[in-house]
Amino acid sequence: MITNIKSGRVLKIGLDDDINFKNSEKKEGEKMREEEKERIRTEALEYFQRAGIVISLKEKEDMEIVDLGLNDFERTGIVLVVYINNSRYCAKEMVLFPHQTCPEHRHPDHDGREGKRETFRCRYGKVYLHTEGERTKNPKARPPVGDEKCYSVYHEIILLPGDQYTIGKNTLHWFQAGEEGAVISEFSSPSDDASDIFTDPRIRRVSND
Amino acid sequence: MITNIKSGRVLKIGLDDDINFKNSEKKEGEKMREEEKERIRTEALEYFQRAGIVISLKEKEDMEIVDLGLNDFERTGIVLVVYINNSRYCAKEMVLFPHQTCPEHRHPDHDGREGKRETFRCRYGKVYLHTEGERTKNPKARPPVGDEKCYSVYHEIILLPGDQYTIGKNTLHWFQAGEEGAVISEFSSPSDDASDIFTDPRIRRVSND
Numbered sequence: 001m002i003t004n005i006k007s008g009r010v011l012k013i014g015l016d017d018d019i020n021f022k023n024s025e026k027k028e029g030e031k032m033r034e035e036e037k038e039r040i041r042t043e044a045l046e047y048f049q050r051a052g053i054v055i056s057l058k059e060k061e062d063m064e065i066v067d068l069g070l071n072d073f074e075r076t077g078i079v080l081v082v083y084i085n086n087s088r089y090c091a092k093e094m095v096l097f098p099h100q101t102c103p104e105h106r107h108p109d110h111d112g113r114e115g116k117r118e119t120f121r122c123r124y125g126k127v128y129l130h131t132e133g134e135r136t137k138n139p140k141a142r143p144p145v146g147d148e149k150c151y152s153v154y155h156e157i158i159l160l161p162g163d164q165y166t167i168g169k170n171t172l173h174w175f176q177a178g179e180e181g182a183v184i185s186e187f188s189s190p191s192d193d194a195s196d197i198f199t200d201p202r203i204r205r206v207s208n209d
Numbered sequence: 210m211i212t213n214i215k216s217g218r219v220l221k222i223g224l225d226d227d228i229n230f231k232n233s234e235k236k237e238g239e240k241m242r243e244e245e246k247e248r249i250r251t252e253a254l255e256y257f258q259r260a261g262i263v264i265s266l267k268e269k270e271d272m273e274i275v276d277l278g279l280n281d282f283e284r285t286g287i288v289l290v291v292y293i294n295n296s297r298y299c300a301k302e303m304v305l306f307p308h309q310t311c312p313e314h315r316h317p318d319h320d321g322r323e324g325k326r327e328t329f330r331c332r333y334g335k336v337y338l339h340t341e342g343e344r345t346k347n348p349k350a351r352p353p354v355g356d357e358k359c360y361s362v363y364h365e366i367i368l369l370p371g372d373q374y375t376i377g378k379n380t381l382h383w384f385q386a387g388e389e390g391a392v393i394s395e396f397s398s399p400s401d402d403a404s405d406i407f408t409d410p411r412i413r414r415v416s417n418d
Contacts, residue, residue: 052261054332054371083373084328084396089298091328091396119293119300123263162263164292187293187300187396 032067040065044079044095051124051183053093055081068103068203075144078102082191090116090191094184096127096177101144103200104130104151104174110195115169118188122159126178129157132171141176150200159184172199241276249274253288253304260333260392262302264290277312277412284353287311291400299325299400303393305336305386310353312409313339313360313383319404324378327397331368335387338366341380350385359409368393381408 041063048055055063064080067073079095096102107116120129128141133155140158143151153172157165167173175184250272257264273289276282288304305311316325329338337350342364349367352360362381366374376382384393 056371059371083330084375086326086375088323088326088398089328089396091300091330091394114297117295117297119298121292121300162265162268166293166295185300187298189297 032065032071032073037065040073040079043097047095047097047124047181047183048081048093053123053183055093059083068198068200070103070200070202072144074100076101076103076147085191087190090186090188092186092191093123094186096125096175096182096184098177098179098181100181101141101176102174103147103198103203104143104153104172105196105198105203106170106172108170108195108197110192113192114189115195116189116191117166117169118186119164119166120159120175121164121185121187122161123183123185124161125180125182127159127175127182127184128178129159129165129173129175131155131157131167131173140178143174147200150198152199241274241280241282246274249282249288252306256304256306256333256390256392257290257302262332262392264302268292277407277409279312279409279411281353283309285310285312285356294400296399299395299397301395301400302332303391303395305334305384305391305393307386307388307390309390310350310385311383312356312407312412313352313362313381314405314407314412315379315381317379317404317406319401322401323398324404325398325400326375326378327395328373328375329368329384330373330394330396331370332392332394333370334389334391336368336384336391336393337387338368338374338382338384340364340366340374340376340382349387352383356409359407361408 041060044063045055045060059081062081064082065073065077066080067077070076074097077100080092082090082092084091107118109115120127128139130139130141130151130153132153135154136156139154139156141156151174153174159165250269253272254264254269268290271290273291274282274286275289276286279285283306286309289301291299291301293300316327318324329336337348339348339350339362341362344363345365348363348365350365360383362383368374
């Protein structure tokens, strides 16, 4: 999924966007400062501890703080710890802070490879997963205010610890944590962030590697 | 991995074995009684709780108590909870009781499909994983007494919570819990138990489905 600030891959905000966003006053391409990332890593570690999940020191160092270049991490972003991502399968843990949203996207076929299929399993907290299907009346989760135009699927599935749900390839989905945040395991086919397609046109991938 | 007693697939002891085993006096094909399975499921659930892992009621009911037809579960066997096993990936949790051993086996190519690759991640306790490679001097784990002839690889890797190790396809391996038992997550390519090859010739798969 998504994007690793730490690894040097940086997302830029497109200059040709013709949509006005609530947080568009933020600086384009602004990077999160190291002390801010360290604070987030420490907080994420507390969530892992609450979920009873032990991660190694190396995994803590390599923790991916993903803001997708939106500079709006508190509302839109996610923290990832990738356990394994090889040519055959992928497994990772994800932390969403309270009410934080991983924005709408899909995993299409690419480069002759089948799009990613993924299973989300809630380990701690509550997850409001939205995907394609019948629109849920009175859903519990709403897109971040001002970003509604970048969200189009509203079939809501609520995941509590021990619940899981599988998303097929190329299927639009987004998810949001409840008020206590959430820790989610993801089991999937291989993960290739660069091929993800986000509904939000500001989210563009540019490699600085 | 291995075999699901609950689902009706039963392992039989081969009648043409020409090796004498310490526990060969046990009845061939003897099935574990339901109350014994329920006791094991309850104990396994306690291990999941110690590991901070929440499983659903349905998953508890579907828990696989694997004795591989050896009728020696206390020494050789494993408990499995399969989260997902589809055509692209598999994820499960495993419980080993104190000093219990999952016996030596490998996952070969089969039916035109590549053999299973798998990543073991220790969540609780201690795991002595043995695989191909240089023989470890003074390993901590030993095969179950009397079954040594069914074990051939002695490169020992010790996994504590937060540690993980990936086993390639067709690579012989076996693993044993330490004195506190162990809970292990397995992330892998698709799991097809029937194609596993065990070193122990008594372990034969027969489907009762």
